[in-house]
Amino acid sequence: MKRLSILMLLIGLVSLSCASVYSLDFYSTVAGMRAAAAGRSGTAIYEGHNLFVMIWPHRGQYAFAVINQQGDVVDDLLRMVNANGVNVYRMSDLIRWMESNGFKQVDPKSLPVSITSVLLSQVMAAVANGSRALITPLILPAGALEYNPYPYVEVQQ
Amino acid sequence: MNRSFYAVFSMPLWFLIAVWILLSRKNVIDDADIAMRIMLMDDIYKALPVPQSKFEQLLIEKIIEWINREKEAARILNSIGISAIGYCRR
Numbered sequence: 736m737k738r739l740s741i742l743m744l745l746i747g748l749v750s751l752s753c754a755s756v757y758s759l760d761f762y763s764t765v766a767g768m769r770a771a772a773a774g775r776s777g778t779a780i781y782e783g784h785n786l787f788v789m790i791w792p793h794r795g796q797y798a799f800a801v802i803n804q805q806g807d808v809v810d811d812l813l814r815m816v817n818a819n820g821v822n823v824y825r826m827s828d829l830i831r832w833m834e835s836n837g838f839k840q841v842d843p844k845s846l847p848v849s850i851t852s853v854l855l856s857q858v859m860a861a862v863a864n865g866s867r868a869l870i871t872p873l874i875l876p877a878g879a880l881e882y883n884p885y886p887y888v889e890v891q892q
Numbered sequence: 893m894n895r896s897f898y899a900v901f902s903m904p905l906w907f908l909i910a911v912w913i914l915l916s917r918k919n920v921i922d923d924a925d926i927a928m929r930i931m932l933m934d935d936i937y938k939a940l941p942v943p944q945s946k947f948e949q950l951l952i953e954k955i956i957e958w959i960n961r962e963k964e965a966a967r968i969l970n971s972i973g974i975s976a977i978g979y980c981r982r
Contacts, residue, residue, distance in 0.1 A: 759919075761926075761965035764977050786975075798979040802972060826980040853972055 759798050767791035767798055772854040774843040781830070783838030787846065790826065797826040802850060905939040908932065920978030923970075930966050933959050 771778040943949035
């Protein structure tokens with residue numbers, strides 16, 4: 736059973752590295768959204784119905800994130816992309832659908848400050864780079880660094 | 893007693909990873925799916941075996957790092973108010 740677990744772990748790791756099985760994780764979503772918020776080339780932001788749709792290139796495909804909830808519109812959008820009876824298979828189809836449903840492309844500067852400040856903050860940069868150094872607080876009592884446990888003792892010769 | 897409780901209320905690791913691979917085939921996930929993935933990551937974390945060799949130690953360390961990184965990113969996505977993430981062909 737233990738060998739089987741290790742084998743499955745290996746299969747899981749290999750499948751994570753293959754784009755065909757699992758191509759979008761939370762970590763790459765954070766990095767892509769940061770790129771879109773910074774206005775990098777190849778990214779786009781659409782606004783409509785109080786929603787923001789961020790689009791960025793990801794491993795030969797296009798990834799997107801929908802920010803802010805507005806009930807039915809999000810459901811419609813997801814139904815379109817899941818292609819449950821609707822013919823959206825490519826990003827161009829999705830953009831055409833969004834533009835015909837009241838979405839329009841906007842400048843990254845028009846994003847709300849609350850979203851931009853979170854996405855482009857230092858902590859977010861640490862997460863996007865895979866570091867937890869800036870998130871781990873280090874609390875020391877006042878004067879702890881001045882305390883010397885081995886005070887200098889003068890040796891008499 | 894503890895061992896039988898563990899057997900009843902937790903899933904074996906190979907089963908959790910199989911579920912993970914099957915669930916991750918969706919090209920669009922909404923906030924409920926995100927919550928489900930976080931729970932599944934927690935279960936995988938708890939089901940990880942104690943490493944017996946250097947190779948297993950390296951493998952499990954990498955998985956723990958990956959889980960921590962994903963959970964931190966998911967927490968931030970939640971705080972922004974993400975409704976869905978996904979991908980399409982060009």
